Amino acid sequence: MERRFAGRTAIVTGAAQGIGRAIAGELAAEGATVVVADLNETRAEAVAKELGGSSFAAAVDVADEGAVAELHRHVMERTGRIDILVNNAAIQPFTPWDDVDFAEWRRIMRVDLDGVYLMCRKSSDEMRRSGYGRIINIASNTFLAGTPNMAPYVAAKGGVVGFTRALSTELGPYGITVNAVSPGLTASEGVLGGPHEDSFEFTKSLQSLKRRAVPADIAPAVVFLASEEAGWVTGSLLNVDGGHVRH
Ligand SMILES: NC(=O)c1ccc[n+]([C@@H]2O[C@H](COP(=O)([O-])OP(=O)(O)OC[C@H]3O[C@@H](n4cnc5c(N)ncnc54)[C@H](O)[C@@H]3O)[C@@H](O)[C@H]2O)c1
Numbered sequence: 304m305e306r307r308f309a310g311r312t313a314i315v316t317g318a319a320q321g322i323g324r325a326i327a328g329e330l331a332a333e334g335a336t337v338v339v340a341d342l343n344e345t346r347a348e349a350v351a352k353e354l355g356g357s358s359f360a361a362a363v364d365v366a367d368e369g370a371v372a373e374l375h376r377h378v379m380e381r382t383g384r385i386d387i388l389v390n391n392a393a394i395q396p397f398t399p400w401d402d403v404d405f406a407e408w409r410r411i412m413r414v415d416l417d418g419v420y421l422m423c424r425k426s427s428d429e430m431r432r433s434g435y436g437r438i439i440n441i442a443s444n445t446f447l448a449g450t451p452n453m454a455p456y457v458a459a460k461g462g463v464v465g466f467t468r469a470l471s472t473e474l475g476p477y478g479i480t481v482n483a484v485s486p487g488l489t490a491s492e493g494v495l496g497g498p499h500e501d502s503f504e505f506t507k508s509l510q511s512l513k514r515r516a517v518p519a520d521i522a523p524a525v526v527f528l529a530s531e532e533a534g535w536v537t538g539s540l541l542n543v544d545g546g547h548v549r550h
Pocket residue numbers: 316317318319320321322323340341342343363364365366390391392393394395414418441442443444445485486487488489490491492493494
């Protein structure tokens with residue numbers, strides 16, 4: 304296989320399972336040193352082992368400023384560079400909007416929006432120093448669809464799209480591209496077995512492509528935006544949902 308990412312370091316948050324794990328797998332298969340950054344250290348270790356090569360696991364809570372700083376210190380010490388950042392970690396609670404109290408709203412914002420900011424803030428410092436970077440933020444097509452029972456999540460993902468656009472303007476002069484990918488409903492571990500699972504049949508009826516998405520359907524779009532070939536694409540939202548919202 305072509306090794307497009309040989310010599311590159313990629314941090315993928317939430318890579319211990321689901322879509323993040325699929326992204327980590329594709330980047331590692333093409334030569335990247337992948338930092339499997341996740342709250343769940345045990346599962347992150349197992350994924351890093353599976354990836355092999357120079358990839359490694361790192362425990363992090365993306366919503367914790369100190370932990371994000373420590374992660375970056377550790378990655379720089381181990382690899383001396385950060386070329387690619389994939390902000391994939393998120394929580395996806397499914398609750399009628401008027402049952403969401405302010406504490407729950409803030410919890411979702413902390414992980415799904417503040418976490419993206421904190422990771423971008425730190426990684427972009429290193430990318431600016433080297434004059435190269437690829438940042439890919441995982442949004443969601445629920446932002447485009449206005450999906451019910453996920454209002455704080457939809458708002459946070461809208462924030463991620465807006466932040467992606469603003470950051471592409473701020474970081475472009477330093478050779479850094481910033482893009483977002485919005486998956487549709489996808490059979491990840493986080494979704495399977497939860498309340499979202501009941502939505503697959505209805506979602507399939509709305510999609511142009513009549514099957515369930517799996518994490519491997521999402522990863523190639525992210526890998527493209529992480530590649531050198533995508534160097535003229537920035538500030539974009541790439542919707543990857545089998546033709547559900549047709550954005
Ligand atoms: N699966 C879907 O249907 C779907 C649809 C649209 C968008 N997305 C987005 O895709 C991304 C991945 O989704 P998924 O379904 O694969 O998720 P998942 O729930 O299967 O996995 C999420 C991973 O993130 C980690 N994580 C959670 N909070 C964290 C934190 N504070 N710090 C570090 N790691 C943390 C978890 O430990 C887990 O390993 C998310 O951004 C999600 O919003 C998913």
